[in-house]
Amino acid sequence: MLEYIQRNQECPPERGLYLYDKFIDPPEFISYQDFPEQVAAYADFFRDQGIEPGTRVLFPFETSSAVIFAFLGLMELGAVPLSVKPLVLDTPRATYLDFIGRVARDYDAARVLQVPTLETLDLPAPGLPLPPAGIREPGARLRTPAADEPAFVQFSSGSTSFPKGIPVRQDMLRSNLTMITRTDGRVPEERVSSWLPLYHDMGLVGGLLSCLAVGCDLLLAEPITFLFDARGWWEHMAREGAAGTVIPNFAVDYSLKLMQDLDAEEIAEIDLSRVRSIYLGSEPINLPNLNAFLDLMAPAGLRRDVFMPCYGMAEAVLLVSSRPVGGEIRVVPSPSGVPAVSVGRPMPEYTVRLRDEEGRVCAEGRLGEIEVAGGSLAASYLDKQAPLVGDDGYYATGDIGFLDDGELFITGRISDRIKVGGQSYFASDFEQAVERLDFVRDGRTCVLQIGQDIVVLAEVDRTARDDVEGSRARIVDHLVKTVGVTVRSSDVHYLRPGQLERTSSGKLRRRAIAEAYEQGRLGGLTLDPPTGG
Numbered sequence: 001m002l003e004y005i006q007r008n009q010e011c012p013p014e015r016g017l018y019l020y021d022k023f024i025d026p027p028e029f030i031s032y033q034d035f036p037e038q039v040a041a042y043a044d045f046f047r048d049q050g051i052e053p054g055t056r057v058l059f060p061f062e063t064s065s066a067v068i069f070a071f072l073g074l075m076e077l078g079a080v081p082l083s084v085k086p087l088v089l090d091t092p093r094a095t096y097l098d099f100i101g102r103v104a105r106d107y108d109a110a111r112v113l114q115v116p117t118l119e120t121l122d123l124p125a126p127g128l129p130l131p132p133a134g135i136r137e138p139g140a141r142l143r144t145p146a147a148d149e150p151a152f153v154q155f156s157s158g159s160t161s162f163p164k165g166i167p168v169r170q171d172m173l174r175s176n177l178t179m180i181t182r183t184d185g186r187v188p189e190e191r192v193s194s195w196l197p198l199y200h201d202m203g204l205v206g207g208l209l210s211c212l213a214v215g216c217d218l219l220l221a222e223p224i225t226f227l228f229d230a231r232g233w234w235e236h237m238a239r240e241g242a243a244g245t246v247i248p249n250f251a252v253d254y255s256l257k258l259m260q261d262l263d264a265e266e267i268a269e270i271d272l273s274r275v276r277s278i279y280l281g282s283e284p285i286n287l288p289n290l291n292a293f294l295d296l297m298a299p300a301g302l303r304r305d306v307f308m309p310c311y312g313m314a315e316a317v318l319l320v321s322s323r324p325v326g327g328e329i330r331v332v333p334s335p336s337g338v339p340a341v342s343v344g345r346p347m348p349e350y351t352v353r354l355r356d357e358e359g360r361v362c363a364e365g366r367l368g369e370i371e372v373a374g375g376s377l378a379a380s381y382l383d384k385q386a387p388l389v390g391d392d393g394y395y396a397t398g399d400i401g402f403l404d405d406g407e408l409f410i411t412g413r414i415s416d417r418i419k420v421g422g423q424s425y426f427a428s429d430f431e432q433a434v435e436r437l438d439f440v441r442d443g444r445t446c447v448l449q450i451g452q453d454i455v456v457l458a459e460v461d462r463t464a465r466d467d468v469e470g471s472r473a474r475i476v477d478h479l480v481k482t483v484g485v486t487v488r489s490s491d492v493h494y495l496r497p498g499q500l501e502r503t504s505s506g507k508l509r510r511r512a513i514a515e516a517y518e519q520g521r522l523g524g525l526t527l528d529p530p531t532g533g
Helices: 002-010 032-048 065-077 093-106 170-184 201-214 223-228 230-240 249-259 264-268 287-300 427-434 462-466 468-482 510-518
Strands: 016-020 028-031 056-060 080-084 111-113 150-155 165-169 191-194 217-221 244-248 277-281 307-312 319-322 331-333 339-341 350-355 368-374 395-404 407-413 417-420 423-426 440-450 453-460 492-494
Touching (some): 016 032, 032 065, 056 093, 170 319, 201 277, 201 307, 249 287, 264 287, 339 407, 407 423, 423 427, 427 468, 440 510, 453 462, 462 468, 468 492
Parallel strands (some): 016 217, 191 217, 191 244
């Protein structure tokens, strides 16, 4: 990674990192020409603080230039950042301290980077201060790390268990960055925009590090900036001439919700004709919403072939498969009959296969668990003796999908599987259907199978709360029409805001939600403790 930063010193002085507090305000700018001197100065400062090669530093990855240079400075020193989520406003302090305390204990973190949000907290290990602003080491040249040297540790999503540490070696990182930039074809003269969190693999590898690898401008903001101003982000993309970005499916749903009332003349003022590649990953793709968004944004010149549905995981650094730039989004019926979106062919560095519930390798068109071998896959989880892969060299991902004409289709997680009459469905099939109803809040639905019952938990607006039985009946009828499955009205429950537990990357913690439901710990507007049957 450091060799890319050193090479970027030859870039034009106006090329670099642009950091935005608000999309309409002037950004903080750091030229790539200045990166080596600042990275080296950060490394020297940390060395004076007692940090050595191999020192593990718990690293709450805030979106700021100081924290980014701290990350790269630790890498220059040969220390190992443990990249975790920072403290955000909606996280209780006690919960966050429990989280970082467990990470520090489980993974022997010697220090904790003292980012601004941790200033008033009792840290689980001695603090590592950030250097003074503006430090440099004139004339510094960064080293080229060895292939097998640890670069950093990222963490699994934690949707079914406490997040696991995944060590990312320098050679794995280089390999996956090559896959990302080869697939989207970006060049140094282009600009990429990102607001994804830097502790998450999509934000760190797909956003920040991929731009440093190519030497193209990165227009970077915090996630909250997008949440407060989704329309402003698309306007910012247009104004700054961004050619690419990487986003989760949630961003499409959220943008559609906030922008759907704009008329064609207002949309046409947002010139997105220069956007040519949008990696779309992290979550099941809501196809009706994606098509509706493309229809909405057509007057802005946003082409229908810019979206690149992709599949990846922290265990593989990031990317495993993707639709190519300019490829039409391919949709075929899944084995259960629900439309499924292709996430492209696996990268040639990987071998991908699927196994059914009996352990047999699946033929094309058959549903099975996705298994991956080769590529930039980690050898094991951090500090675990057992290899990540099985005896045959394949890693069982826990994701379910199928292959069609060599392309991969993701239908859900094993833990999300819902079986009705011997047929496999997935929670996302039901959740996306429910959220098409106008009274259900986007992204605020969880569907579970408890015994033989299919339970719908949703946040809804006042119209549904004023007519509970009528709105429940609408959900039941809609699921019959869209998914082909009947759910009992008594198994449809409305929750208060914030009751659906999520991982640091925003995924539903289904196991925890199911336990809370079964134990009667979900206090909702229509929810009584389950009686079974």
